[in-house]
Amino acid sequence: MNRYVQQGDNPDITEERLKATFDVDRFTEFYHGGLKRLKSRRKVERYLEEHAELRDIRPTPFMSRDELIDNSIRKLAGMAKFNEMIDLNDIEKTTYFLQMVHVRDSMPFSLHYLMFLPVLNSQASPEQLATWMPLALSGTVIGTYAQTEMGHGTNLSKLETTATYDPNTQEFILHTPTISGAKWWPGSLGKFCNHAIIVANLWTQGKCEGPHPFWVQIRDSETHEALKNVRLGDIGPKLSLNGSDNGYLIFDNFRIPRENMLMRHSKVLPDGTYVKPPHSKLAYGGMVFVRSMMVRDIANHLANAVTIATRYSAVRRQGEPVPGKGEVKILDYQTQQYRIFPYIAKAIAFRIAGEELQEVSKQLKKGEASQLPDIHALSSGLKALVTFEVQQGIEQCRLACGGHGYSHASGIPELSAFSCGSCTYEGDNLVLMLQVAKYLTKAVTSPVASGICAYLHKKSSALQSALSSHKTYSDLQIVQDFEHVTRRAVLQAMDKLKIASGTMPDAWNRCSVELSKAARWHIRLYIVRIVLSKISTAPEDLKPVLRTLAKLYIFDLQVSNKGHFMEEGYMSAQQIDELKEGIWDAMSTIRPDAVSIVDAFAIHEIELKSVLGRRDGNVYPGLMEWTKHSQLNEKDVPVAFDKYLAPIIKKLRSRL
């Protein structure tokens, strides 16, 4: 029996669930990577259900900034009490627990775990680690990572904060010379942390040795007051993540001991002598892992959005195509399906790509360094492509919910605001795509191409796609066609770069739009290949529905970019039409399964936070219930009416 069918549900949604052509639980198992991981998820969910202290008192959209902060810090303190759920050896479970507690708001100390500890771990010397790590893990030191400045992001060498070594006192003097050099954006830096790893340009013996990390206490351990000569504050409200501060920090000749420089790689000796690191290259492994987590996370945001839009579309009725036959479910409209279904397919494709990247990054840790440039480029490009397309998808889901999508009751505004920051943090998407392009320029000219770039060196085997019917279009043919288009895009951009006049930076700049577009094809090709390969090893009973979803993803990609496939007659207008038919076919096939597919994502209602996306489909009573939280509804006549309007109206009425 389908676990999602329950007593009291809206019959319109039950009807959908009874139509499913596959076993929902088996899909969930596949989607979440096995029963073991699923069970661990369910444990977290039960825990949250049982511990109201870890949940919101009322829906966050009804909270002011002060209340949001109170709410998130209260939950954070609650977590400290229930830290049995935090297990640094089970990242999967711990992450899910943190995510379920904080859902779509900032986890105020996330940078402590995501940046402060890992950087410490990789940059502090063994002696430093022995001293600091116990403190950092004790819960008394709350740290963040402060690199970005108001006027400086990706270009580290231009950071304005300086750490000038004074051999007389054997101290570093940290200083912020201008407003644009203020540390700006680090999570919780302004209000809730008492320590930070500060990245500053190191000056010693009159010479700048470039950016280095320092361990810096910024607030008093007892009083939590900002230390003297450290100005700290909140940078103000953001699109989302308002349950904590994003902070600023300004140093006024603030002194720290020499030993506070993180000295695993480079050192400053007591006399001020700078000792270079033995290897100048940093390890990218950590960055790849963070990005693989991001890709999966962001794909999950899209999974949330399509869950909401699909379930709502199954209970919302509007329009009566055949007069007298009653209004139909909006999910029956092709235009509505076209808004949602390709994004269901994308949510799955992106998740698969993220999982794969995670696997690969784990292997990296075990030392397969030769693949590092491939994987690093891949992680950059995937992050950039997925974060952007997920935003577009969430917006389409919002539109698919009609007017109610604009209400916070839908949950989509929060989803969208929360996840869209990902296009910028952990590397601006444009900058990342150009890194992929730079990597591709090397791959094209390299005599030995790695597996992932082998296609660049293949001769195009055909002048025309082999596609005759979308029903017989094989995985091999699909990959060939994507390889053809990607190769063409990459080689053309490289050719353009080669013949571009001017200096190299100039030429690069003038080709950069085309280079980044070519890079995007490289990433698309990777996703297409991984998705097809993953599905070919899926359980037999799930293959039909998964294949239909994959084809929808792929055909939609081709039709939306048909110009690329049609160049030089590689595909004809008839072949594109055939792919279109493939899309309409796939959508009809998915239609009866749609609700069950999103059910199979198994997103808990604590995470979904949506009246429109409720499992039970009882949207309308839910919307009415929702209004009870509104502060405006506490009084019949609002305060502002009596305060401002009543006197005016009274006066006007006296004149009538």
Next chain:
Amino acid sequence: MNRYVQQGDNPDITEERLKATFDVDRFTEFYHGGLKRLKSRRKVERYLEEHAELRDIRPTPFMSRDELIDNSIRKLAGMAKFNEMIDLNDIEKTTYFLQMVHVRDSMPFSLHYLMFLPVLNSQASPEQLATWMPLALSGTVIGTYAQTEMGHGTNLSKLETTATYDPNTQEFILHTPTISGAKWWPGSLGKFCNHAIIVANLWTQGKCEGPHPFWVQIRDSETHEALKNVRLGDIGPKLSLNGSDNGYLIFDNFRIPRENMLMRHSKVLPDGTYVKPPHSKLAYGGMVFVRSMMVRDIANHLANAVTIATRYSAVRRQGEPVPGKGEVKILDYQTQQYRIFPYIAKAIAFRIAGEELQEVSKQLKKGEASQLPDIHALSSGLKALVTFEVQQGIEQCRLACGGHGYSHASGIPELSAFSCGSCTYEGDNLVLMLQVAKYLTKAVTSPVASGICAYLHKKSSALQSALSSHKTYSDLQIVQDFEHVTRRAVLQAMDKLKIASGTMPDAWNRCSVELSKAARWHIRLYIVRIVLSKISTAPEDLKPVLRTLAKLYIFDLQVSNKGHFMEEGYMSAQQIDELKEGIWDAMSTIRPDAVSIVDAFAIHEIELKSVLGRRDGNVYPGLMEWTKHSQLNEKDVPVAFDKYLAPIIKKLRSRL
């Protein structure tokens, strides 16, 4: 001298302004439709500068919902005092005044002006008008228009609210039979209005006569309390527009006199006899006017966003392509230009289209009814296309501002949240595009094609585009190429519809994605034609910059949709490459003019509400200034820290 260059400005932005190749004031005059309108704008701006009571006390992103409401109602009350600026005979000036007072939040009584008064005007009988209009204009009756229900939007015939005539008492009984029949969404319905025009299905003599409008008092004139048997409330927070309620209303057998039905068109006689309206068709004229206003408004939101992104990109420096030469302005990167410049061009193109539509709708009022279907379709399609593309543009502008785009200091989150509702209200975009498609099916088969559809009946004159160089690509050739592509898209969709099997509603549904895409081409063609024609009559000195912008808009449209232009070899890959070169060329030409073009939009800082988009370019001091508004910065140690974290940390420290 350029009025935007002032003492104390950031030299990086002054440098830009000194490079302009055209006279900014002359561009402003062109953009705003003449000196007279411009002067009237400036008058409003000075008025706002002088009247602090009409402005926000602090930036709205720092306000809670209660404060937002207090703020907007306070300004509303202020307006009542300064109503010298409200002149119903000068819609342009009045609208701008209202917009400048309320900027990017709800004008709480906007529906009073936009819907309540106009509907009264067109639906009330002369006797009713004589009674009600003085009340409606007196300021004592505050009305809204309540049509939409929780479960019912566009399909009016399915509204659940009933008005059942009781001949015994000569009253209508208004009733809400279910939750989904609650009136839902109307602006200010829940809290601030005392009257509403209610649309309900009329029952008399046992028969339903369809939806009709009624004049209904919902709150007491003295106490402002909700009347008995009327349940009123706020539906909760939304993406934006939180300075007022969007309301719900539930009737429990609420009685109103027979005379309260708006009886200009249909009537119910005292004995309950229903008298049909003489003409069953409603006038679309008003709707066209509202949409033409919307198109202009929404284009203006995009103008705001590109102003912010362009000015910020001229003062933000990042990256050092030539080592040692210093960081460059991010506006110099081709990828950044590609993010912003096409949307500068779109902001202008959409404004031109909106202005044209407004002109046409004014002529309609003078009685040119034969064009009504063309214009109605056009207004639907333009609204749908422009609102969606503006959203995409605003998001690109946000991304173009990097991390700071995510902060409310950029002003872009508010812009985006405020304007994205326009994709849904005044007609869901998908529904509207399908209306255009329906109109096109008629135009294709009609023996006499109107001017706007004449292209559908033209034989394609060429098998290949005449484009040889983007420099010599003439207006005529451009229009021909767009006509070709549009005709092809429309005819293909129609052919598909013709051969589709099943019933007509079924066939229509299965072709609806392609039909709506074809409709979009019809609208694009219209914009391209209007833009070229408008620019051909522009002042000579402005023509070069305007033509470059138009070409950027057009070439980008072609390259982004190259598949459509390449079908059946109409354009070759070489021709598409030529258009790409045209884009890069146009962007280089625009580069030195970019800041001055957005300056020429002449958006006042009260409207812009952006630290990043400040005229003076002093972004970094501005960001620091901005933090002073943060409630979190009122205390060094936040309340939540002492409340929740201090005790835990103390305990943990005692164990160290």
